[in-house]
Amino acid sequence: MNQSIHRLIKDQKGFSLIEIIVAVILLGSCFMLLATLIHQNSLAIQLTKRKEGAAFVREDIKEWLLYKGQIQDIANLNNYVLVQADAGKTLTDKQKARRNHLILDNSGIQKESSLPLYGEVEVKEVDGDRGDFTKKVTYHPTEAAFLPEKLRSDVNQLYIGEYIDGTQGTSTFLVEVQVTIPDQTVGYSPRREGVNLTILIYDKKTGGLLTSTILNWVVDS
Template sequence: MNYLKETILDEEGLSFIEILATMVILGIALLSLSSLMYQNFIVIDQNKLKEEAIFCREDIKEWLTYRAQTQDVTNLNTFVLTTPKNGESSLTEEQRIRRSYLILDESGIQIDSKGDALYGEISRDGSIDRGEIVSKVKYNFTGDLLPDSLLQEDEYNKYYIGEYVNQSVENSLLVKVQVVRKSDRSDYNPRKDGVRLDILIYSKESGRLLTETYLNWVAEY
């Protein structure tokens, strides 16, 4: 009996330090695993957002070249596609900025104190039945659609960056279309000679530029 008692007392188990060390190692391993899983989720979300941005970019590009929409977009940007009689130097800063961007929807028309289109934009003629009107971008001049980074980058972004609208893609993307004239010649006609459009797609959450593309856009053939 005494021999059995001594044997039991002599058995060695894990000490408190060893147990504590094991728990710490296990905790570190679980933390690393959780961090890795979180990073994987972020990568998956970013890849999904990138794919949506590419889809948006190509959708806008194709839509702009669709002849049924070209006249509508042209009417919304007549001020952009004309040559000032007295040259660019005669324009105010706001007018020069307006000529640097294309708006893609009537919600982007800025109104003066009399209720008229500030830059001569022509709305779609609702009296003519042309079937369903497709809108790709919606604008909101309050700036509520834009993250702080884009609002701070340029005070005019709230006028020329709109929210991408498409049922197959979540409303997580923003669109800006910049206009670059191809010539400074006096006989250059932007409507017939075309302009270069820079189509930029941003993240609505972060304001980060996700993708961009270029298009030689001709309003009149």
């Protein structure tokens, strides 16, 4: 009987100090785990939204290029890309980079003594027949700090541009259009038979690649 009363009195005293400390530690660990899960979920949602935005930009550029293939202006801006290379001609690294990229705006023209270095013909931005030229990308070839650290290089500085949101002005996406010309056979014409374009969309802040797509681009003659 005395032992039962003693045990009851001991139980009524509650947890020991060690038990309380252990309980607090476990509770804190649970809160930290929960906070981590919430944070990771938030990051995942943000990344999904960024990729959705990038997919919109990718498709916008793709559809725009398909349309521009019908009216020549972007082709004229990239004449050097669409001319079949002379057999046996050795290109410099700069020439190879130019041939392997499409530029989508006058701001991407490289000049020497105020003349286009690769024979680019500037797009007519105001046209009474077709209306004003809709800019999709603008380039910053002389702004050394324009690109995020991850993307900085002499080549990228020339060929990665900033996507232009038609409603909000500049956006947080970067665009690069790489060109792959199929193995050249006799009589092959890049304009008529097309070149393969890889449209890449990057995050302007981090430089991470968000999405890409491949397009066979044919210029209607």
